Amino acid sequence: MRIVHVRGGVRLNGRKRRAERGRITSLPIPAYLNVPLKQHIGAPAEPVVRVGEHVLKGQLLGRPPGPMSAPVHAPTSGRVIAIGAAPAPHPSGLDTPTITVQSDGEEQWIELAPPIDPLALDAAAIEERIADAGVVGLGGAAFPAAVKLRLRTRHPIHTLIVNGAECEPYLTCDDRLMQERAEEIIDGVRIMLRALEQDRSGPSIRALIAIENNKGDALAALKKAASAHPGIATIAVPTRYPMGSEKHLIRAVTGKEVPARALAPEIGVLVHNVGTAFAIHRALRFGKPLISRIVTLSGGAVASPQNFEVLIGTPVSALLRAAGGLRQPPARLLMGGPMMGAMLPHAEVPIVKGTSGILALTSAEIAARPAAPCIRCGTCVAVCPCGLVPVEMVSQIRGGRLEGALRFGLLDCVGCGTCAYSCPSRIPLLQYLNFAKGELTARERTKHKAEEARRLAERRRLRLAQQAEARAATATARPRQQHRHPEGSEATGAPDRTTNPQVAA
Numbered sequence: 001m002r003i004v005h006v007r008g009g010v011r012l013n014g015r016k017r018r019a020e021r022g023r024i025t026s027l028p029i030p031a032y033l034n035v036p037l038k039q040h041i042g043a044p045a046e047p048v049v050r051v052g053e054h055v056l057k058g059q060l061l062g063r064p065p066g067p068m069s070a071p072v073h074a075p076t077s078g079r080v081i082a083i084g085a086a087p088a089p090h091p092s093g094l095d096t097p098t099i100t101v102q103s104d105g106e107e108q109w110i111e112l113a114p115p116i117d118p119l120a121l122d123a124a125a126i127e128e129r130i131a132d133a134g135v136v137g138l139g140g141a142a143f144p145a146a147v148k149l150r151l152r153t154r155h156p157i158h159t160l161i162v163n164g165a166e167c168e169p170y171l172t173c174d175d176r177l178m179q180e181r182a183e184e185i186i187d188g189v190r191i192m193l194r195a196l197e198q199d200r201s202g203p204s205i206r207a208l209i210a211i212e213n214n215k216g217d218a219l220a221a222l223k224k225a226a227s228a229h230p231g232i233a234t235i236a237v238p239t240r241y242p243m244g245s246e247k248h249l250i251r252a253v254t255g256k257e258v259p260a261r262a263l264a265p266e267i268g269v270l271v272h273n274v275g276t277a278f279a280i281h282r283a284l285r286f287g288k289p290l291i292s293r294i295v296t297l298s299g300g301a302v303a304s305p306q307n308f309e310v311l312i313g314t315p316v317s318a319l320l321r322a323a324g325g326l327r328q329p330p331a332r333l334l335m336g337g338p339m340m341g342a343m344l345p346h347a348e349v350p351i352v353k354g355t356s357g358i359l360a361l362t363s364a365e366i367a368a369r370p371a372a373p374c375i376r377c378g379t380c381v382a383v384c385p386c387g388l389v390p391v392e393m394v395s396q397i398r399g400g401r402l403e404g405a406l407r408f409g410l411l412d413c414v415g416c417g418t419c420a421y422s423c424p425s426r427i428p429l430l431q432y433l434n435f436a437k438g439e440l441t442a443r444e445r446t447k448h449k450a451e452e453a454r455r456l457a458e459r460r461r462l463r464l465a466q467q468a469e470a471r472a473a474t475a476t477a478r479p480r481q482q483h484r485h486p487e488g489s490e491a492t493g494a495p496d497r498t499t500n501p502q503v504a505a
């Protein structure tokens with residue numbers, strides 16, 4: 001299959017060696033687990049347990065309030081010791097609604113449904129089970145997986161791309177998963193295909209597992225596992241950041257361009273991460289909810305970088321301890337990769353469903369240098385994979401002209417950070433871009449709130465006017481009725497049988 005050239009991007013120093021060698025290890029169960037109620041795109045889950053209640057592993061802790069949300073489950077058995085605010089894995093360090101489970105060390109599961117053949121289920125049943133298991137996109141976006149699959153009902157899908165590109169430096173969790181659990185990933189892909197192909201006429205949907213060409217062992221493992229399934233193929237894509245970005249992967253693999261601000265299904269393509277395929281396999285074959293994931297722990301400050309299978313809610317500090325602690329205090333603690341990851345305020349935040357890695361980086365690795373003035377070299381423009389002009393967008397943002405940045409395509413920026421990484425003047429372009437996007441979101445929220453307040457005020461005004469009108473009508477009608485039936489129902493409170501059709505019937 002021919003790979004289409006994708007504009008821009010950079011070749012990065014992968015720094016993957018230290019963590020990629022060992023097999024995935026299970027992390028010991030921590031003393032307590034902080035399970036945030038919002039670990040996904042959409043509304044937070046609502047607690048269904050009480051403080052003091054004993055819960056079993058896999059038991060529902062929080063249920064989604066609507067379709068655009070996901071449930072959360074107990075990662076182990078134990079006692080619910082708190083339901084309230086706890087630090088979020090976010091640079092702000094602000095609190096988020098969280099359920100804390102104190103482990104009893106028993107790992108006692110809820111009664112799981114008997115194994116079924118998911119390939120005999122219809123699409124609705126598959127999607128329902130994926131939703132009930134709380135499966136979200138494990139590539140980082142944490143979009144509810146069932147909602148994404150259901151997009152098939154609105155857009156005819158012809159290609160399912162399974163994203164194994166893992167282009168961020170240091171991260172090797174997907175690479176190890178592909179090497180060690182290839183059969184299970186293929187099973188998850190087959191289940192997704194089964195759902196996507198329901199009620200579909202025309203040619204079958206093809207599934208392409210796209211893996212960067214520097215992951216030879218993962219490619220070989222998946223190729224072997226897929227060999228018995230004619231509709232599923234593996235494809236090697238160039239090792240070039242940001243190949244794992246959904247839009248760029250689609251362009252490389254299919255040659256199709258997702259229009260700015262459109263969704264991939266609108267051009268007939270659905271993209272799911274390899275970790276999501278694995279979680280779907282577990283949920284459908286064994287009825288197990290998403291309560292753990294593979295996390296890469298790496299960075300120069302980590303004594304023994306490796307990949308762990310970690311229970312959701314495990315504090316980052318427990319992960320650091322399990323890897324032999326730190327060789328030196330980190331200059332920066334990150335959740336995710338160094339290009340798009342989020343800085344962590346401290347190590348007491350929990351691992352969540354979207355956590356692909358924890359990096360403890362030294363000052364030498366982050367090579368922080370003060371920004372110098374822009375030299376108008378145009379490098380940021382040349383490397384931007386979205387064809388944008390970052391230098392102009394940032395100039396508009398610095399001048400307080402967000403509308404100007406919008407005109408330069410701010411909303412088409414995928415936040416990959418390639419421009420900032422390549423800038424010889426070390427201008428923190430990505431920080432400016434993210435700041436501007438945050439401002440726009442806040443403005444939208446304020447606008448939405450103001451519109452909502454206006455709408456409610458208008459509704460109230462109308463209601464009061466209707467009530468006043470009704471009162472006035474009653475006041476005018478009363479003397480007339482009393483005149484018509486001087487001894488009748490108005491005076492006694494009994495219904496007027498001559499004029500009320502419901503009573504008359």
Ligand code: SF4
Pocket residue numbers: 383384385386387388389390412413414415416417418419420429430433
């Ligand atoms: S962060 Fe945005 S502007 Fe910068 S290279 Fe990536 S897509 Fe382009």
Ligand code: SF4
Pocket residue numbers: 373374375376377378379380381391422423424425426427
């Ligand atoms: S790469 Fe940096 S120095 Fe060069 S034009 Fe862009 S912002 Fe200016």
